[in-house]
Amino acid sequence: MTFTTTTAIALIIFLGILSQWVAWKISKPAIVIMSLCGLIIGPLFNIxxxxxxxxxxxxKTIISLSVALILFEGSLSLNFEEIEDTKFTIKRIVIFGAFIAWILGSLAAHFIADLSITTSLVIGAILIVTGPTVILPLLRQAKLDKRVSAILKWEGILVDPLGAILAVFSLELARVISSSGGSDVKILIHFMLGVVAAVIIGYFAAKFMSIALREHYFPEYLKPAIVLAIVIGVFTLSELISHETGLLAVTVLGVAMGNMKISEINDILHFNENISILLTSSVFIMLTASLSREILISVFEPRIILFVLSMLFVVRPLSIWISTIGTDITLQEKALVGWIAPRGIVALTVTGYFSNLLVAQGYKDAEILLALTFALVIVTVFAHGFSIQPLAKKLGVAHDGKPGLIIVGSNKFSVALADFLATVDIPVLIVEYSEYHLKHAIEMDIEHHRGEILYEVANYNLDLVIYKNMLLNTPIPLYNIMVANEFTGRFGRNNVCIVNVLGDKIKNEFKELRHIQSTRLGDYRATYLNLVELVNQGYKFTATKITSEFSTKDYYEKSDFRKINILAMTESGDITFFTTTGQPKVSEGDYIVSLTPPDEMGYNEINFESFEKYEKVLTNIRDKFQKNFNN
Structure with missing residues (x-):
């Protein structure tokens, strides 16, 4: 079948996004699905x-520009203040571990894969990358302890742009070494001027964008698009001055903009994240589809297999163990971090860029780089993806407790719910921007985080690995909906719930609130102000166990009508909210957690005397109403 250029590009984009969706659906790394799609339409069937x-x-143009945009998006999220606050271990791994991995990886490429010094230095630099696009899905799957999760997460983010910069440096360094006498002054000066020019272009472009965005030179709807155009312009200008410095320039541009405290940076980050997902999905399929059958067959060459094994079992462990000497990281943590280093889309796309570059400059052995990197990507994604959770549990560095709950918004109800769930070992984190509203949570020693959750998550300041559910409980309806829409894809629609702020009658007066997709908590009484007021009145959270002797039917028929059912909870800690659209399925052995009036009896019991008393009151009211109606 013959495809037109338009049809081929459309199919590639479709397969890339489809792969992302399928990966999300089955909770596996997207790179595995994209690899299969690329191989099927490419070398396997030549479609x-x-x-x-x-x-x-x-x-080549599409690949190089895509890599530039992907690296800009990654470097834009780096914040020097956050780096200063990270642990000493992370700094050692990022600084010394990356350098050691580069040297050892280059040696492995030269002596095991039989590559030239230049090609070895370049590929050794590229393969230090463990980007967030691969490592973060694995961390969500594995639910590691916060300490280990932070190390792997920040390493992936910080080293992501460093790999491409080091690859550029490696190429120029190799040229200097391989020149006559190893000290060709012209090559060295050319390299230094190219690096300086790239840094200057990137920095001053960031300075210009900072001023332009602050002074509102551009309309809101054009800002992300103009930033995108500036990135392409910076990359192209730097390439015109000196080849192979474009990636360095856009990385400097991203890092500088990310640290200039631009208020509009969140919108730009969100836009660039969407562009990055589209590009990484499409480019990865293009790269794998462009692999020839010869390259695919060469993956099974003994030298490539040995190289991959050396990267897994020698280079990575040694770089971690050496770089963390003298730190407070435990042996178990070292073992896990020294094993987990999945390579992904950025590694393969950057390799494709430099492979073409090296071949064009006469390094014929660079033709095998795509096969070598592809083999490492596939092996690490599968090996680390399927081993991270069982290995972490075996080493005792995984969160093997109950899944947690994020509550956005701090008030008396949020704190009371968090305090109750803590008694049954369900981790709860309250996220709130206002320090004043956090006072009660601090007094009750509830785990909390001060900040705006959309910003904190976008900048990787908040670790959500152990959390499965989210409750939006702020007094701002539109903000609750915005956050719910943002996190529905991460947690699942049924695991994100909103506390109703306005009530149904008032809600219908606002057209923005009439069609809320996320579920709302409880029944018509479970409004923001009412829940807080009930807690102030002394209402407490209680849990009633459903047994063979006391079924859900018994509970609903005999329970105090003043109770507000909040959630159902299994023995393993999984929770499901009661919502305005329906009740959760409650099985024998599960608990129903409700907000209960202070005169109710305690945990796991029903006050039948109170129930009968209220039933008599209701009967008298009904009889009087009927009598008056008849008269």
Missing amino acids: IIPSEIIGEGMY
């Missing part, structure tokens, strides 16, 4: 060969 259909020149 689409991107470099042939869109042309070699356009193919």
